[in-house]
Amino acid sequence: MKHTKIVDLLTGKNLLHEVKAKGWVKTFRNNQFIALNDGSTINNIQCVVDLDKFPAELLKKVNTGAAISVTGTLIESKGAGQNVEIQVNKLKVYGEANPEEYPIQPKKHSLEFLRENAHLRIRTNMFGAIMRVRSTLSYAVHKYFQDNGFFYFNAPIITGSDAEGAGEMFRVTSLDFDNVPRTEEGKVNFKEDFFGKSTNLTVSGQLEAETYAMALGSVYTFGPTFRAENSNTSRHLAEFWMIEPEVAFNDLDDNMDLAEDFIKYVVRYTLEKCHDDLVFLDKRLQDEEKNKPQAERSDMSLLEKLNFVLENNFKRVSYTEAVDILRNSKPNKNKKFKYIIDGWGADLQSEHERYLVEKHFKCPVILFDYPAEIKAFYMRMNEDGKTVRAMDILFPGIGEIVGGSQREERYDVLVDKIKSMGIDEEELWWYLDTRKFGTAPHSGFGLGFERLVLFVTGMTNIRDVIPFPRTPQSAEF
Ligand code: 4AD
Ligand code: MG
Structure with a gap:
C-alpha cells in the first residue's frame, strides 16, 4: 500500500x-500517542498505538527523530487539536x-x-515552516x-565582469597551486587564474541580463550571487540568491511600479499558500515579543505586517527629500543613532534608512535619484548632472531589500x-x-531573496532563512 502525505x-x-503514513516522530506521549510529521505541513498527525498490540522492544525505538511508517484506520479524533487520527495496526x-x-529534542x-x-535544524517545526515559505516564495x-x-x-x-564595481568578488581559479604562474617579480599571476583569464563569481547577473532584455524585451534572473564581504551582520551573506x-523601454517610474x-x-x-506556516511563525514571534520590554515590542503581528504591505502604497521619496527629513529629525535621545547625516552626497547609513522607514x-519606502557619486557606473544620469x-526599496525591520535603476x-x-x-x-x-547597436531606454532591479524571506517569515537573522548560510564564519557544511 502506498503512503499518503x-x-x-x-x-x-x-x-x-x-x-x-511515513515520517519522523516528533513526540511519543505516554507510550500511546505518536505525533508524526513528514514535512508536508507544519501539522502533525496523531497516531494512536494500542500498547498490547506491539512488542515493548519495538515501541522503545519510537523516539523523537526516528523515521517510521504506520498503517491503520483514519478515524475522527476525540482529542483537542486535531480532527483526525490514525488508529495504528502496523508499525x-x-x-x-x-x-x-540526537540533538533535536522536543x-x-x-x-x-x-x-x-x-x-x-530543518527537522524543527520552525525551520520546516521557514523553508516551506522559502520554497513557496521561489x-x-x-x-x-x-x-x-x-x-x-x-x-x-563565472564571469569576468564586476557589475557593481565594489570589488567584492570571489576569484575563480583553475591554477595548479604546486605550479603557479608567476609574474617577473615572483608574485602569483592571478590575471591568468581561469585558464589564462581573470574571472570571479558573479556579484549580479544584471549586465548579462541587460543584453537579453535588448532582444527578448522582458527577462528575469533568479540565481545565486556572491559577495566577498567580510562583514558579520544579520543582513549579509557571502552567497545569496x-x-x-x-x-526594455521601462523608465524609472515603470521600474518602481514593477517592483x-x-x-x-x-x-x-x-500568505494564501502558507497560511498554517505563517500562523505558526506569527505565534513564535508573539511569544518572543512577550519577553521584550513593553517599549520595544512591535505594535503589529507578523500577519498584520504582511497585510499592511499589501494594503498600502510604498512611499516614493527622492534622496534629496530624504536628506532634508533626516536633517530636520531630532537626534535620538540616548544618542545611540545619529540621524543627521554628513550632508548631501553622502550614502545613507542603515540607521538613517531605518529611521525613514x-x-x-x-x-x-522607495528612495530614488541618488547622487551619481555613490552609485554604480551603469545608472542613467539625470538632467541635473548630479543625480542618477x-x-x-527599504523595508521595515530589514532596510534595503531592492536596489535598481x-x-x-x-x-x-x-x-x-x-x-x-x-x-x-x-x-x-x-x-x-x-x-x-539598437540601444533603448531600459530598467531593472535586484531583490535580495533572503531579505524577502526574512520579511515574510519575521525572522531577524539572514542565516536562518537560507539552508546552509555562507558567511565568513560558517561554510563547513
Ligand atoms: O543593491 P545591489 O548591490 O544591486 C545590484 O546588484 C544590482 N546589479 C541589481 C540590479 O539592478 N539588477 O543588490 C541588490 C539587492 C540588495 O538590495 C539586497 O537586497 C541584496 O541584493 N543583497 C544582499 N543580500 C544578502 N547578502 C548580501 N551580501 C547582499 N548584498 C546585496
Ligand atoms: Mg544596493
Missing part, C-alpha cells in the same frame, strides 16, 4: 479507510534516533545552537514573471562615465555593444 490525510477525505521503524545523541533550542546543526517569483510575459534568463556564475528583472507590484504579488501568494514614514535614476543607454555618456570611474573600457566591450 500527512497534509492530505489531515483533510479527512480518507476517513474510516485504511491509510499509511515499522526505519531508523532510530538515540535520544542520548524543547526550545537557541537559534545559535541550530545554526551549528544546520543539517538537522515558486511565486517564477509565477509572477512567467504570467507577465517575462523570460527566465540564466546569468553565468538574487532576483533581477530587466525590461511594488511584484513584491505585493509574492507576499499575497505566500520605521519612525518617519512607517511603511515601505537609481532606486532602493534606469540604465544609461547613451553610448557616449556611458563611455565617459566608465572612463571617469577608472573602469577598464575594454573589459566591457560586449556591454557597450548593447549601446552601440
